[in-house]
Amino acid sequence: MKQRIAELKKEKDAVILAHYYVDGEVQEIADFVGDSYYLAEKATTVPESVILFCGVSFMGESAKLLNPEKKVVMADETADCPMAHMVDTDRIAEVRKEYPDVAVVCYVNSTAEIKALSDVCVTSSNAIQIVKNLPNKDIFFIPDNNLGRYVAKQLPEKHFIFNEGFCHVHKSIHREDVLKAKELYPEALVLAHPECTEDTLELADFIGSTSQIIDYATASGHNIFIICTEMGIFYELMQKNPDKKFYSVGHRQFCPNMKKVRLESVVSALESLEPEVELEESLREKAKLPLEKMLVLAAK
Ligand code: 13P
Numbered sequence: 109m110k111q112r113i114a115e116l117k118k119e120k121d122a123v124i125l126a127h128y129y130v131d132g133e134v135q136e137i138a139d140f141v142g143d144s145y146y147l148a149e150k151a152t153t154v155p156e157s158v159i160l161f162c163g164v165s166f167m168g169e170s171a172k173l174l175n176p177e178k179k180v181v182m183a184d185e186t187a188d189c190p191m192a193h194m195v196d197t198d199r200i201a202e203v204r205k206e207y208p209d210v211a212v213v214c215y216v217n218s219t220a221e222i223k224a225l226s227d228v229c230v231t232s233s234n235a236i237q238i239v240k241n242l243p244n245k246d247i248f249f250i251p252d253n254n255l256g257r258y259v260a261k262q263l264p265e266k267h268f269i270f271n272e273g274f275c276h277v278h279k280s281i282h283r284e285d286v287l288k289a290k291e292l293y294p295e296a297l298v299l300a301h302p303e304c305t306e307d308t309l310e311l312a313d314f315i316g317s318t319s320q321i322i323d324y325a326t327a328s329g330h331n332i333f334i335i336c337t338e339m340g341i342f343y344e345l346m347q348k349n350p351d352k353k354f355y356s357v358g359h360r361q362f363c364p365n366m367k368k369v370r371l372e373s374v375v376s377a378l379e380s381l382e383p384e385v386e387l388e389e390s391l392r393e394k395a396k397l398p399l400e401k402m403l404v405l406a407a408k
């Protein structure tokens with residue numbers, strides 16, 4: 109299959125982008141693997157006319173929003189992030205009415221429809237920096253409640269309004285399980301993603317996006333880590349640090365949507381160049397603005 113994928117990439121002028129949460133064997137055949145910010149940014153610079161996305165729908169949508177002239181194909185059409193839908197659009201209108209000066213800050217894990225109603229997008233790697241530099245005091249953070257609360261804690265000068273969205277994978281990483289893992293490996297550092305709940309984040313020695321967790325572990329003088337994020341990250345952690353030890357805190361660190369992406373689906377998507385991401389032009393025009401703003405503000 110790897111041989112076939114290499115041939116098809118050439119034949120179709122395609123580049124493969126993958127997130128750290130897809131299976132290791134899929135990360136292995138990708139041209140670029142990264143966190144959500146890196147992948148959105150990478151999509152704007154690759155020269156190939158076809159982008160094959162190994163991740164969930166909002167990632168393919170972001171690539172298409174930023175690159176309308178390219179064909180963006182999903183490795184699996186049904187791989188969707190439940191959190192991306194967890195905002196009531198009426199609530200956005202209500203908050204805007206109540207706080208006329210509010211900035212609606214939208215985590216990239218969101219649908220194009222939700223982005224279209226937002227002022228700026230953020231990812232877990234740049235949310236603090238971007239929100240800190242916004243002129244607005246009132247911030248409506250959507251959809252992730254946990255990331256919103258984590259950002260708010262770092263920026264006490266802002267007034268946050270929260271939404272009730274969450275990632276079921278990170279929510280299932282329970283504080284008690286982290287405590288048990290710490291008991292087993294007292295010398296380990298705890299590295300956590302900010303989509304985890306606050307009680308779990310309190311136990312973390314480092315909090316960051318998937319790329320930031322990998323960079324931290326790689327640069328660290330420590331050799332043992334407890335990892336509080338989706339298990340796909342172990343592939344790159346072990347590739348970069350074959351002599352270090354990485355432990356999960358249980359069997360629930362598993363995103364069923366990311367794991368839908370298989371080598372078989374990569375082959376068939378490259379053969380047919382389907383399912384293609386398609387967005388209605390008036391929606392694309394509105395939804396691309398907060399994403400483009402994120403790229404500008406994150407580069408500052
Ligand atoms: P990052 O890769 O930006 O850390 O995001 C994690 C995530 O949940 C993607 O779905």
Ligand code: SF4
Binds near residue numbers: 164192217363
């Ligand atoms: Fe969505 Fe969570 Fe899966 Fe990321 S890990 S795609 S936030 S459900």
